[in-house]
Amino acid sequence: MRAMAVAVLALVLAAVLTLTVGVREGGFSLVWQALSAFDPNDPAHIAIQSVRMPRLIAGLIAGAALGMAGTIMQAITRNPLADPGILGINAGAAFAVVIGSLIAGRADNGLMAALAFPGAAAAAVAVFALGGGLKGDAGPVRLTLAGVALSAMLLSFVSAIILARNEALEVFRFWVTGSLAQAGMRPLGYMAIAAVFGACLAIAIAPRIEALSLGSALARGLGTKPGRIQLGALVAVTALTGAAVGVAGPVAFLGLLVPRLARRAGGHVLRRELIASAILGAAILLFADTIGRIVIPPTEIRVGTMTALIGAPMFIWMARRLRAGASA
Amino acid sequence: MMLENDNALKAEGLTIGYGERTVIDNLSLDFPAGRMTAILGPNGCGKSTLLRALARLITPGKGKVTLGSDNIFSMDTRALARRLAILPQASKAPEGITVADLVRRGRTPWRGLFSAWSEADAAAVARALKEVGLTDMSERPIDQLSGGQRQRAWVALVLAQDTPCLLLDEPTTWLDLTHQIEVLSLIRERNRAQGVTVVTVLHDLNLAARFYDTLVLLGPNGMVAAGAPQDVLTEDNLMIGFGLSAMVVPDPITGTPMVVPR
Numbered sequence: 001m002r003a004m005a006v007a008v009l010a011l012v013l014a015a016v017l018t019l020t021v022g023v024r025e026g027g028f029s030l031v032w033q034a035l036s037a038f039d040p041n042d043p044a045h046i047a048i049q050s051v052r053m054p055r056l057i058a059g060l061i062a063g064a065a066l067g068m069a070g071t072i073m074q075a076i077t078r079n080p081l082a083d084p085g086i087l088g089i090n091a092g093a094a095f096a097v098v099i100g101s102l103i104a105g106r107a108d109n110g111l112m113a114a115l116a117f118p119g120a121a122a123a124a125v126a127v128f129a130l131g132g133g134l135k136g137d138a139g140p141v142r143l144t145l146a147g148v149a150l151s152a153m154l155l156s157f158v159s160a161i162i163l164a165r166n167e168a169l170e171v172f173r174f175w176v177t178g179s180l181a182q183a184g185m186r187p188l189g190y191m192a193i194a195a196v197f198g199a200c201l202a203i204a205i206a207p208r209i210e211a212l213s214l215g216s217a218l219a220r221g222l223g224t225k226p227g228r229i230q231l232g233a234l235v236a237v238t239a240l241t242g243a244a245v246g247v248a249g250p251v252a253f254l255g256l257l258v259p260r261l262a263r264r265a266g267g268h269v270l271r272r273e274l275i276a277s278a279i280l281g282a283a284i285l286l287f288a289d290t291i292g293r294i295v296i297p298p299t300e301i302r303v304g305t306m307t308a309l310i311g312a313p314m315f316i317w318m319a320r321r322l323r324a325g326a327s328a
Numbered sequence: 329m330m331l332e333n334d335n336a337l338k339a340e341g342l343t344i345g346y347g348e349r350t351v352i353d354n355l356s357l358d359f360p361a362g363r364m365t366a367i368l369g370p371n372g373c374g375k376s377t378l379l380r381a382l383a384r385l386i387t388p389g390k391g392k393v394t395l396g397s398d399n400i401f402s403m404d405t406r407a408l409a410r411r412l413a414i415l416p417q418a419s420k421a422p423e424g425i426t427v428a429d430l431v432r433r434g435r436t437p438w439r440g441l442f443s444a445w446s447e448a449d450a451a452a453v454a455r456a457l458k459e460v461g462l463t464d465m466s467e468r469p470i471d472q473l474s475g476g477q478r479q480r481a482w483v484a485l486v487l488a489q490d491t492p493c494l495l496l497d498e499p500t501t502w503l504d505l506t507h508q509i510e511v512l513s514l515i516r517e518r519n520r521a522q523g524v525t526v527v528t529v530l531h532d533l534n535l536a537a538r539f540y541d542t543l544v545l546l547g548p549n550g551m552v553a554a555g556a557p558q559d560v561l562t563e564d565n566l567m568i569g570f571g572l573s574a575m576v577v578p579d580p581i582t583g584t585p586m587v588v589p590r
Contacts, residue, residue, distance in 0.1 A: 078422065204441050211436045214485075217385055217416040222489065223409025223437035268422065268429040 003265035004272075007279045014286035018056045019048065021290050050184055057192070058183035059286045059303075062248035065195040065240040067281020068274050070255025071262055072202050072240075075209050075270055076233045079143055080260070080318060084120075084241040085252030085311075087147030091154035092123020093245035094175045098158045102165070109187035117194070117242035124234055124241075126150060144319070155250070178249030178304035180289045191243040198239030199278065205232045206270040251304045253311020254281060256318070334396030335411075335492040335525045336361040337382055341391035344377055351377045353550055354391070359542075362523040364516065366536040368560075369546035370570050375529045376417065376497055378546070382527060383414035383495050395493060409437035413489040417497045419482055421470045427481045428466040431456055434488030456487035460514055476507030483511060487518060493525040494518070501531065508532065512539045537561055537584040545569045561585040 019031045033039075034048035066084060073082035084090050096119020097112050104111060127150050131143035158175050208229045212219040216226045244251065258281045259273070265280070266273030285303060288310065292301035337359035344352040351374040359365045359382070367375045380386045382393055384400050393400045400408055413434075421430055434456065435449045457463045460480040470478055479499065486494060496515065500508035516539055519526050530536045536543055537557040545552040545560050547569035553560045562585075566572045572589060579586040 075422075080423075207433075207436055207439055210433050213422050214430075214433060215416065215419050217380075217414070218419050220385055220405075221383055221409065221412075221414040221416070221486075222433070223406040225405060263424070268425045269432075 004276060004279075007265055007276055007283065011279050011283040011286075014283045014290070015056055015060075017290045018059060018286045019052050021294060054184035054186075054188060055180050055289070056286070057188050058180050058186060058247040059289055060282045061188065061192055061195050062178070062180070062244040062251060063254065063282035063285030064278035065198065065244040065281070066251060066254040066285070067258035067262065067277035067279075068199055068202055069237045069240040069244070070257075070281075071259040071270075071273050071277040072209065072233050072237055073255065074259045075213055075273075076230065077143060078213055081144045081256065081315065082147075083253060083255035084237065084244070085250060085254070086144060086151065086256060086315065087124070087127050088150035088154060089120050089123045089127070089237065089241045090178075090245055090250035090252065091151040091158070092126070093117070093120040093242050094250045095119055095154040095158055096122070097245070098161055098175050102161055109190065113187050113190045113194075113242075113246060116246045117238055120242045120245065121234065121238040123150060123154065124237060174249045176250070177302050177308070178245070178251035179302040180248055180285075181300065181302070183247060186247045188247060191246040194239045194246075195243035198236045198243065199274075201232060201239070202236040202274055203271055205229060205236070206274060209233060210270050248285075249304060251285065251307055253307045253315065254285060256315055257307075257311050258284060334361070335523075336396060337412075337493060337525060337527065338394045339378070339382065339391065340394065342378070342381060342388050342393065343390040344374070344381055344386065344388045352381075352388075355551055356391075357544060357551070357554060359525060359527050361525050362519070363541040364519050364526040364528070364539065365542040365544060366528050366530045366540040367544045367546065368530060368533060368536055368569075369552075370548065373546040373548060373569075375546055379414070379495055379497050379527065379529050380416075383412060384408060385414065385416075406437050409489070409491075411491050412493040412495065413486040413491040414495040415482055415486045415497065415499060417501070421478075424469050424471065426467050426469055427462050427473070427484075428453065428457070430470055430481055431466075431484045431488050434485040434490075437489065452488045452490045456484040459487055459518060460484040476503055476510060479503060479507065479511055480514070483514065492523070494527075496526070496528045498529050498531065500535070508535060515539075533561060533587045534579065534584075537586065538579065538582050558585050561587060 016028070020028050030044060031048055034045040038049060039045045069084045070082065073084065073087065074080055093116040096115040100115040101111060127143070127147045130150065131146035155176055162175065208224045211222045211224045212226055212229050219226050258277050261280050262273045262276035265276035285307070288306035289303040292303055292306040295301060339355055339357045342352055342355045343350065355378070367378060369375050377386065381388050387401065395411060431453050435452060438449060457466050460483055462477065462480055462484060465473065465477065470481060473481065483499060499515070500511050503511065512535060515526060515528070518524050540557065542555065543557050543560040544554045545565055552569040553565045561576055563574060563576055566574050566587060574587050574589045576585050576587055578584070
């Protein structure tokens, strides 16, 4: 319980920093005024309402969604390296959005929402098929390799498509490395609904996922249907990852980092772990974003780069601890 | 109250094969309610296959399995899991999980989609931990336990499932003799205290004769014998089932048959 309280405090602090850091003068009190007594004629208020708030909301959605998606994926694959970024699900959503808008010749929010989810689902199915996950237990190494390869391939397609089209560099960057900048342009409403749906589904099926993580024979003996649990987990991961990519682009490694910390806060009770993952995921993403904004002013380091800077060394460390063929 | 007979398992005309190979051919067998039955036989004779069919983990080509008056293959999955539990061979626990958290997962069939942890769940888990003697170690991670303790934790998981019918696939494999006896004793305690129907696949013939009411001996060509230990473990049956030349003498302590290979 203490760890959970610390996580909530961290999230509150991260949210406050997201709203206040870099606000020229007035700091916290100005932010408070802009939120409680909005003055449409004050440009500072407008900036907070139209720039900072969307950024905070996008960070909350993407961070919570990626944290939960990572926790579900790690529980169901029994693979501590499972993460929507590493397993190529982020890349699948980004790829579908980019290629879809290329074909349709437009890139509005509705189209993006319609494409991100099937893209994420297709990548999830593909990575399980490639990694041997469809025929019983896929070893973590095989599944991870399949995911890394799929992710690299899809993101290089994304780069190739966008570079060939002479798009603005900023657009290109968003679909390769995630960012919370210009979050006001993203379909926050749709994606919040998708994320909440994914979160509720994940919480609902959590006890069944726990049963499945004991092996499929025992899970069936406990009265669950492994195929249905896997389908439910796939839908939840797709909704969560699609929502995250829709508001922040493909942010890698967050889903790797967060479940490990959440396990400390939630013990081995998956529902508690999921709630902790949502809180910690949002807190870490917002911290990373704020740090990225202040390290080399006036430019900012994109949050996708920040999470990679923290997450990549951790991935290497975790992969080194993993024995070939081990399952946990 | 459930009728005693509702907990009897019955295989009728069971035929199971993997591809071309038929492992079990037209087998009919009774597993009486409230009794302990051990399935014995050489490797590859289909012991585990039979047990898995009794728990609906595999679907037979022909025949059916009934629990009381219900065909288990047409029962609701969760309804079956509230009446019959199975502990498969060599299960793997998630890394770092504690004994209590593992045993709690045995309550899965009793929990609804959004329902919270109930008093009954907590009581069943506490009782299962007590039965296997792990109450004091319930907050310890499984990976820190000895082999015998770990196996008792897995048995506690199916005990917490709180079913009137309990199936176990080689629960004593890899354990030393002391721990084998420990595990079989606690299963028998549950059987005697609550009239639970127990079916177990076992390797050790002498322990089976000591602890079980009924033995089923499968051989390479189907069932050899079924019945009380002294009727099943005979020199002739051992030759047919195992191709083993052995002498059968009364166990000096319990008087049950004891197999001594020649």
